Structure formats: C-alpha cells, structure tokens
Amino acid sequence: MRRWCARHANLALVDVEELREPGEMLRILCECGDRHCTEWLAIRAEDFTDIRAEPNQYAVAQTHTDGLRVMRQTLDYAVVLQP
Numbered sequence: 001m002r003r004w005c006a007r008h009a010n011l012a013l014v015d016v017e018e019l020r021e022p023g024e025m026l027r028i029l030c031e032c033g034d035r036h037c038t039e040w041l042a043i044r045a046e047d048f049t050d051i052r053a054e055p056n057q058y059a060v061a062q063t064h065t066d067g068l069r070v071m072r073q074t075l076d077y078a079v080v081l082q083p
C-alpha cells in the first residue's frame with residue numbers, strides 16, 4: 001500500500017532528524033493512496049507527531065483528498081482519516 005510506504009518513509013525521515021526544535025518545519029511525502037504521487041508537504045514537527053499519534057490519520061496534499069475523510073485543512077496540507 002502506497003500510503004503505508006509513504007508513512008514508513010516519513011517516519012524514517014523524521015527519525016533521522018536530530019536537534020529538532022519546536023516549530024521546526026519538516027518536509028514529508030504526501031500520504032495519499034496514489035502510488036505515483038511524489039508531492040512534498042511542509043509540516044511542523046509537532047503537528048506531524050500529533051497526526052501520527054492516531055494510527056488512521058494521514059497528512060496529504062490539499063488536492064489529494066478524494067475518497068478520504070478530511071479532518072482538517074491547513075495552508076500546506078490536509079489531515080485525513082483512513083476508514
């Protein structure tokens with residue numbers, strides 16, 4: 001599943017980040033289900049921590065929410081719930 005791959009890549013990306021400071025912006029891969037998607041999202045480190053604290057929540061590009069339940073929109077990305 002592309003979404004799990006993206007999440008896996010993002011977690012690896014975040015885990016290698018050291019010396020992270022509050023408010024620091026991360027660049028993560030869009031976690032929509034499209035395996036051809038290569039969109040990068042800007043997200044605050046603590047926001048991504050909140051999103052990944054919920055196993056069914058994903059960060060996707062704002063225009064990549066087809067078929068997904070949108071929990072909230074920000075200027076840079078949308079938080080969706082996978083059914």
Ligand SMILES: [Zn+2]
Nearest residue numbers: 030032037064
């Ligand atoms: Zn996408």
